[in-house]
Amino acid sequence: MKHFLLVLLTVFSFSQSFSQIQPVKWTTEVEKISDKEYNLVFKADIEDHWHLYSQVLPEGGALPTEFLFDSIAQTTDYRRVGKVLESESITEFDKVFQMDLTFFDNEATFTQKIELLNPEVTTITSEIYYQACDDARCIFESEIVNFSLDGSEVTAPVANVDERSKELSEKLQLNVTGWDNYEKEEYKEKSNLGIFILGFLGGLIALLTPCVFPMIPLTVSFFTKSASNSQKGLANAMMYGVFILVIYVLLSLPFHFLDSLNPEILNTISTNVWLNIIFFVILAFFAFSFFGYYEITLPASWGNKMDSASNVGGIIGIFFMALTLAIVSFSCTGPILGSLLAGSLTSDGGAMQLTLGMSGFGLALALPFTLFAMFPKWLNALPKSGGWLNTTKVVLGFLELAMAFKFLSNADLVKHWGLLKREVFIGIWIVLGIGLLLYLLGKIKFPHDSPIKKLSFGRISFAVLVGAFVIYLIPGLSNTEHANLKLLSGFPPPMFYSVYEQDSDCPLGLDCYKDLEEGVAVAKAENKPIMLDFTGWACVNCRKMEEQVWSKDNIYQVLSEEYIIISLYVDDRKELEENEQFQFLKQNGSVKNIKTIGDKWATLQTLNFQNNSQPYYVLLNHDMELLNHPIGNTPNADTYYNWLVKGVENYKK
Structure with a gap:
């Protein structure tokens, strides 16, 4: 069987109600080619x-989806002609698994050609193994389907499992009690306020650049002195600010058009490996522009035309004045907007997040022009333009370069080049941090820097913060418990993508058990409650929970000291010992063959908890009584911690 890497997702995931789901429904058809040849057609109806x-x-x-046929029947009743053919598929970058994958949306058709060896055969049985995922969860299922070669109605065979299968099936029934003691919690979806605030902060930073800051007093003075009265001047300045906001919002509208054509197109574009490389090149190019080695400007003719149009007067003239500001300040605002664009498109919000980010950016740029027009005396309190503006640009250049390597890291993870392992990435950030620290202390100079006669308090303070950040990064180079830089979760490559070999087969080096009976026996011996961890090797959100939530100090301590963790991998395709394989009789009368470890644990989860999505966590005592309501993906660490602690309290009662 294939070995599956543990892949981390750095996108937000939201909770859902936990019940058994069936996003894929299978039907079958038979196409007769000749008296001996048939096409067996598997049709999948896939939920949105x-x-x-x-x-x-x-x-x-x-x-991968697999179609299994009885090996004995293939030697006596029929033979397969070629492989299972599949209908047209989609190959795109999958944001769940962070790599290019081939999949089907809405529907899929698979066709297996067979040749009959025994003309008396009228029914052929096949078993389908498959995985299906949406943006927040995955399910792993198997299903037995039947084909009627003579067109008669296929009747499911009368279930008749042997005594050994019945005995092994009964062991899967945990007889869990205590369901009425707890209510399921509903988790609210996070808002997009964060991206608006980031956009607003980006706009504030843009105000402190040489392209924008000197324009504030000049523009405000123009409106207040050129108008026939102060009220009209104030109204014009406010209109100018509104138009600045409108212009930046308008820049995001084309992405809504793309989003309406295909809701996934923005994520498809942004998560493409080559686009991540393009983002890396662009941000690096912007960074060296901020360092002062060259200027990035839009064509001068654009600014000249907008400036001419601004002489028209009235509302139209004010609009073109705002547009002129956007164009002539592009050399400073462009890199910040580029980072905002890249950050918005590589998140889950798509066009709406981009609009919110642009709105925040435009609002931050527009506010000073309105506020200073309302209170012109405030202009006297503004610091004078000078070398500090260029210092701001250079600092932004270092930040842009650090972000650029994040996008290169995304591409490296997808292609498994091994160029930017976690420690290498952190090492680059440390080098950039040291470079920024030396620059702030005046040890490094760039082309447009003014001579530094004395270090200012602000410069020294920021240098101290940068130095502290570099010190914080250093443990990330080690192979110790301190290497998990929680404040930077989602930025460096995941913990498993390391230059060091990872020995433990349990998350974070915790003690865990992969067998239910063994884990329960240990729990009884140590008098500790049980946490059933229904997980999967190919479950990205499971890894996210382990690396971002379980790694919290308080949660890690509770898990390591208070619980016996039993991790049951529902997608483990390792075959059970022959004497452990059996047939499980479903409630609908059909039979499921339990051949692999994953078959066993997936059936146990569905049977006892009417749930088949992962991750899924259950707290139990030794009598299989619930200690709290089961939960699934819970990115809120406080919620998860309180859930664990409540389970311990209930166990001790």
């Missing part, structure tokens, strides 16, 4: 927003 994966996938991604 879910992906069913192809039969051929790269290592480290989702589980």
